[in-house]
Amino acid sequence: MSTTVRYDFRSDTVTRPGLAMRAAIAAAEVGDDVMGDDPTVKRLEERMADMLGKEAALFVSSGTQSNLIALMAHCERGDEYIVGQNAHCYRWEAGGAAVLGGIQPQPLNNQADGSLLLKDIEEAIKPDDPHFARTRLLALENTIGGKVLPLSYADAATMLARRHGLACHLDGARVFNAAVALRLPVSMLARPFDTVSVCLSKGLGAPAGSVLVGPAAVVAKARRLRKMLGGGLRQAGILAAAGLYALDHHIERLADDHANAKSLAQGLSELPGLSVSVPATNIVFVDVAAEVALDFANHLAAQGVGVTSVYGATRQRWVTHLDVGEQAVAFALAAARDFFAGRDSRSLASVPHAEHS
Ligand SMILES: *Cc1c(COP(=O)(O)O)cnc(C)c1O
DSSP: OOSOOSEEOSOGGGOOOOHHHHHHHHTOOOOOGGGTOOHHHHHHHHHHHHHHTOSEEEEESOHHHHHHHHHHHHOOTTEEEEEETTOHHHHSSTTHHHHHHOOEEEEEOOOTTSOOOHHHHHHHSOOSOTTSOEEEEEEEESSBTTBOOOHHHHHHHHHHHHHTTOEEEEEOTTHHHHHHHHTSOHHHHHTTOSEEEEESSSTTOOSSOEEEEEOHHHHHHHHHHHHHTTOOOSSTHHHHHHHHHHHHHSSTTHHHHHHHHHHHHHHHHTSTTEEEOOOSSSEEEEEEOHHHHHHHHHHHHHTTEEOEEETTTTEEEEEOBTTBOHHHHHHHHHHHHHHHTTSOGGGSOOOOOOOOO
16 A cells, blocks of 8 residues: 555554553563563453453463464364354464364354354264364354354354363454443353453554463463463563553443444445445445446545455455544545545446355
């Protein structure tokens, strides 16, 4: 992107720590966390374990590392995990579980709501037979593509998994978005799962870091794996302090991001040539008529509005967050209206409403 991105809707990872978070970072008490000496990391881990209703927690460098560690903690080499085709830990993490963990994925189609059919899960669980990898784990994601997994679904899927002796992991990179959208304590969303991975660096606005929570024995194993993967950080309290600040100040306000995503989606949906998803949280998908897709993307970029474009710019992803508020939404909508003004809407092929993930 050549022009400066002034209004950055590409992802909620782009948030920059503000002054108050930087002050918390500056004031952090630190120690060598690999030796177990960093009081701020310990506080963050205890706080997260508590909030998620789990025994223990581990501060890690990224969501990708957190998922990989969780998969490796649950599965041995030659084991298998059941996961959605669109799941981040399967599709967007460079195949790490297979490459580094020797863990075979068994991907299943995600339904439009992000769920996996119970029937598909049940059929994918392998019997104990030397022909097959050993099915050990079910991995779900919440939110997935910005959609909130219903609590009843998480209960049903994990109960099925447990009947077959599987452990259950939740990629909860944005689980706080789900909790805020459902107006439920996040521990309720975590309860059906053994382990949950949570990103501090997305909508919560910290510069880096994720936390893996779960049973003490699994987290102890995870701690060894974190060291093995090169993720043992020393004075990590300067990052954990940002995480603690985010937990204190940036959870309730996720509701603002959701409201902004709704008004963004509403405004975009009024334009010809666009088909817009109804956001449950902070992510809006937009399908753009092919004949204007590249021009529209270039127009937004030239106006300093950053979005993620895929499939020849016929699909856009807009994400709201801390650093794009009402004013940014208003600016982006004006830029989009400006593009379509004077275009004959009848000349634009109507865009079929695609499934968004
Ligand atoms: C971003 C994300 C991750 C990975 O987090 P990183 O910190 O970017 O490695 C994992 N899962 C989901 C659902 C995500 O959105």
